[in-house]
Amino acid sequence: MEVRRSDEDAVSVEAAAETLRMLSGVMGSVPDGEWTPSLVKAVEALGDDAPGCARMRRYLGEHAGEDDFVQALAVDWTLAFRGVSPAHGPRPPYAGAWLGDDGTGVGVMLAVNSCYVAEGLGTSGSKPNRLDYLGVELEFMAHLLSKAAAGGEGAREAEASLSSFIDRYVLSWLPRYRAQVEERCKTEFWKGFLELTESAVREVRAALSGDDGRASDA
Template identity: 30%
Template sequence: MLMAELVCSPEGDAQTLHLQARIATLMALSGVFSAGGENLQRTLTTLSEAYAQWLEEKEGVLAEEEEILNQLLQAQKGKEKKTLGYEFNRLFVGPQSPTVPPYESVYRHGERLVMQKSTLDVRRWYRSEGLSLAGASKEPDDYIATELEFAAYLLAKALAGFQKNQPGEAELYLKNYNAFYQEHLRIWLPRFVTGLFTQAREPLFHVLGEMILKTVRAVPS
């Protein structure tokens, strides 16, 4: 995980409240992957709550976005913790080669290779903000949890600009978020989600993929 402090005030106008909820959803998505299959019950509860709050604050909520939340809640019912944990590991961890690797470079460079050019590009993004991976992290810089956390970080910096009445700073970070989205997230996450749709045996992970696509999008700047 990145060494970043994400502190958001719970108060604000409609714009800031919506941004807070989106940040919380991105962080919750990040947490699903970083905490691992053994903690799914906890991280999925956090994700459901954050996503529900995002829909509450969002203007023009689509029926399909509400249905994603309903499907997420339903997919958790009646499933043993071990079953979902085993599927999480099969898809993303191993012990054998993960079925749907959660690394950008795999989808950008072919041959299921990690630590490629896109990994270094992502690292440069982190360093441009004075960030680096925590010392205990064993994952490459382009791990999905870390990229989602960085996306949340950029939006949190934008939010801080709005809260400090510094619109120039806020707009800068919204533009940075959109640039990171265009250069990285937009390119590989749809391919990653396609892998979930085709490889996942549990509906929960299909819903998780749909939620990623609905949440990780460009923002007005």
């Protein structure tokens, strides 16, 4: 059956998709002198009510004027999102690294990629990250949300695919990863950022469960 959405519902779903794209972009770009000001503006625009945002704003308020501010953010970004120092930092945010039996999870990575291919999003190998990288997964979730927001015959299928993807390949490991970031990373900024990320994913999943009553059958 075709899923019908009011204009207000569609705007709300697309806004959630844009939030996921923003989170994906932040996660995929190492902070530098040119990029960090836009990051600060993005955090300020979110306000303090969203989970994790007060922590991020507090960190920015306390450290943004320091000479090594950008470097400190970049070092902790590398520790949190690149997994270059397993002895000191968290396991990297690859679904396969958390769900695979061998610590690498190539099979999981291929399974994640099969979800992309099923949506016509085959990869060319040009992306700088693994296919099961959290930032890439968020980008895929945003794609499915936009498809659901458009309504029509493909909306329900997009919602079902997104629900399954979140359950199998995101929330099945994201809380454990975030716990390691809380324990091993230094800056409150990235801890707050991942608190916001997990909250955003959970909100999308709750909406897909029908808690907000968005979708209605024709």
